[in-house]
Amino acid sequence: MASGPIVAMVLSKENAIVEWRALIGPTNSLKAREEKPESIRARFGTDGQANAVHGSANPADARREVNFWFPNMIVDPVPTVEESNTYVTTYITPLLSKGLLELCKLKPENPIAWLGTWLLENNPNQPAATLK
CATH class of the missing domain: 3.30.70.141 (Nucleoside diphosphate kinase-like domain)
Structure with missing residues (x-):
């Protein structure tokens, strides 16, 4: 070869x-x-x-x-555009839209930090129980 x-x-x-x-x-x-x-x-x-x-x-x-x-390379399939769009529309857009709407209403001084905190606080996948 x-x-x-x-x-x-x-x-x-x-x-x-x-x-x-x-x-x-x-x-x-x-x-x-x-x-x-x-x-x-x-x-x-x-x-x-x-x-x-x-x-x-x-x-x-x-x-x-x-x-x-490349024996150590991870070979994962690349998602299609349709698969990516479906994933984002299903799991990201609903929560992100709510956060962006709130962001626009409040207009915080540091919008990126505010949105990051808001997403963490409103994450629907948070553990149901926490250790204290």
Whole structure:
């Protein structure tokens, strides 16, 4: 897989595998020159096997390869925009909206500190019992 020095890296974003593979082009550098002349493999690969760059083919391969090169790295899935929006809308927005409304009414001198304290005091996930 390597004929000289390499640089290993992990790319993380939504659709990272698909977008990276589009950027690097077809596996065979000769084919890449015909089909995607601006791709990395077309520009830097030398033939059908020495193609200059690797990209995982799918999420399972990516996880295996990341664990090989970076064994201590935590590999968590990146939430989709929809999952993130649902989480924020469900768990953050209701309480934060109440706090921001109160903040606007009171207009404290240090609004960030005030809001932080308000969120701590109004946290619906506070322990039901405290030790004294």
